Amino acid sequence: MNLDTLENLGLNQREISTYLALLKLGSASIRDIAAQTGINRGTTYETLKDLAGKGVVSYFPKGKRRIFSAEPPEKLLELAEEKRQSLEATIEEMKIRLIPQLNHLKPDFSAGNVRFYEGDSGIEFVLKDILNTVAQQKEREYSVFSSKLIRQHLYRPFPNYTQQRIRKNIKVRVIAIGEGGEDAELSERKWIDAKGRMDASYIAIYPPKVAMISLGSRNYPVAVVLDSPEIAAAQQIIFETLWSTL
Structure with a gap:
C-alpha cells in the first residue's frame, strides 16, 4: 500500500501509523494504540490530538479514559478537497494581490535584475525562461538576433525547444x-549578409527581459539575462527598425 499521498495531506509518518492502527483496532484507548504502533503513550496522546484537530480521529469518554476512533477513510478525501480549495484560493490571492504588492517593494533596477548562467544547464534554463515568460503574455511572440556560428550549440541542452515553442503557440x-537557420512553424526569418569575421552570439528579446548568449573557449556557452522593461523596449525598437529594412 503506497501511503505517500497521505503525506501530501500534511500527515507525518507518526500520524499515518496511528491512524492505520486505529483503523485496525476500531475503538481503542491510548494504551492499546501505543502498544499497536510501538510509540510511547505521551507521544501517542499528542499525535491523537493533532489527528483530532485535522478531523480524521474522534473520541468519547469512557469512565476516566478517552476512547479514540478513526474516521472513515473517505474523510481523508474530504481533507484533500479542503486543501485543494484552500490552495486554489491562495493562488488566486497571490496572483491578484500578493505578487503585485511584493513587486512594488523591488527597486526599479538592481544587481538582481542581471543574472549570469553558464554551461549547458544554464543555457537550458534561459531557453525555458524564454518560453515560460512569453507563454504568459497576450501576444505570444519574441524576437531574436542569431549568428550562424552559435546555432549548432544553442539547442544542444534542449533539443526539443522548437517543438515546445510550437506546442505553446509561440511565434518567433x-x-x-x-x-x-531552420524553417519551422510559427517562425519568420530574415538575413543579414555577414562578411569577414563573425562571432557566435544570440540575443533574445522577450520583454521585460533580454537574454544574450555567446560561446567561450572550447564552445563553452555563457549567458546574461537582463530583466529590464526599458532595455527590452530599446532592443525591440532596434530589431523592428532593422526588420523593416530587410
Whole structure:
C-alpha cells in the first residue's frame, strides 16, 4: 500500500501509523494504540490530538479514559478537497494581490535584475525562461538576433525547444546573421549578409527581459539575462527598425 499521498495531506509518518492502527483496532484507548504502533503513550496522546484537530480521529469518554476512533477513510478525501480549495484560493490571492504588492517593494533596477548562467544547464534554463515568460503574455511572440556560428550549440541542452515553442503557440521572428537557420512553424526569418569575421552570439528579446548568449573557449556557452522593461523596449525598437529594412 503506497501511503505517500497521505503525506501530501500534511500527515507525518507518526500520524499515518496511528491512524492505520486505529483503523485496525476500531475503538481503542491510548494504551492499546501505543502498544499497536510501538510509540510511547505521551507521544501517542499528542499525535491523537493533532489527528483530532485535522478531523480524521474522534473520541468519547469512557469512565476516566478517552476512547479514540478513526474516521472513515473517505474523510481523508474530504481533507484533500479542503486543501485543494484552500490552495486554489491562495493562488488566486497571490496572483491578484500578493505578487503585485511584493513587486512594488523591488527597486526599479538592481544587481538582481542581471543574472549570469553558464554551461549547458544554464543555457537550458534561459531557453525555458524564454518560453515560460512569453507563454504568459497576450501576444505570444519574441524576437531574436542569431549568428550562424552559435546555432549548432544553442539547442544542444534542449533539443526539443522548437517543438515546445510550437506546442505553446509561440511565434518567433529571427534576424539571422549569416546564412542558414531552420524553417519551422510559427517562425519568420530574415538575413543579414555577414562578411569577414563573425562571432557566435544570440540575443533574445522577450520583454521585460533580454537574454544574450555567446560561446567561450572550447564552445563553452555563457549567458546574461537582463530583466529590464526599458532595455527590452530599446532592443525591440532596434530589431523592428532593422526588420523593416530587410
